[in-house]
Amino acid sequence: xxxxxxxxxxxxxxxxxxxxxxxxxxxxxxxxxxxxxxxxxxxxxxxxxxxxxxxxxxxxxxxxxxxxxxxxxxxxxxxxxxxxxxxxxxxxxxxxxxxxxxxxxxxxxxxxxxxxxxxxxxxxxxxxxxx
Numbered sequence: 001x002x003x004x005x006x007x008x009x010x011x012x013x014x015x016x017x018x019x020x021x022x023x024x025x026x027x028x029x030x031x032x033x034x035x036x037x038x039x040x041x042x043x044x045x046x047x048x049x050x051x052x053x054x055x056x057x058x059x060x061x062x063x064x065x066x067x068x069x070x071x072x073x074x075x076x077x078x079x080x081x082x083x084x085x086x087x088x089x090x091x092x093x094x095x096x097x098x099x100x101x102x103x104x105x106x107x108x109x110x111x112x113x114x115x116x117x118x119x120x121x122x123x124x125x126x127x128x129x130x131x
Contacts, residue, residue: 003108006108007090007091007107007108010093010096010105010107011090011093013096013105014073014090014093014096014105015068017032017096017098017103018032018066018068018073019068021059021066022066022067022068026059026060028100029100030098030100030101031058031059031060031098031099031100032058032059032060032096032097032098033056033057033058033095033096033097033098033099034056034057034058034059034073034088034093034095034096034097035054035055035056035093035094035095035096036054036055036057036088036092036093036094037053037054037092037094038051038052038053038054038055038092039052039053039092040089040091040092041055041086041087041088041089041092042085042086042087043055043084043086044079044082044084046079046080047079047084054094056095057077057086059075062077062078063075063076063077064076064083065085071089071090071091072087072088072089072090073087073088073090074086074087074088075088093107094106094107095107
């Protein structure tokens with residue numbers, strides 16, 4: 001399975017799980033750890049300054065207005081006493097976990113894919129050209 005299909009399948013799992021949270025709330029000791037890349041996410045500027053490449057958040061007691069769109073998770077979180085709308089595009093997800101249930105999803109990231117593509121660049125033999 002290619003990484004795009006893998007990511008899409010994992011996004012569906014995340015949407016399904018968080019959809020249940022929207023409908024029923026968190027159950028028991030459930031909480032979610034979400035690690036994501038910050039460059040394409042909507043987060044407060046002072047948070048981005050501290051975490052320019054990635055951040056980990058926890059959805060447990062202090063979150064509001066959880067919304068799932070076709071492309072992102074939207075939620076209101078509090079940073080330093082300031083409530084802020086956070087938009088996490090699915091493509092930025094790195095880890096989605098519920099430690100209470102043993103669930104842990106790790107996402108192949110686009111940054112890793114771009115690095116892999118750069119590493120497979122054509123090698124040019126400079127010595128062969130001198131002949």
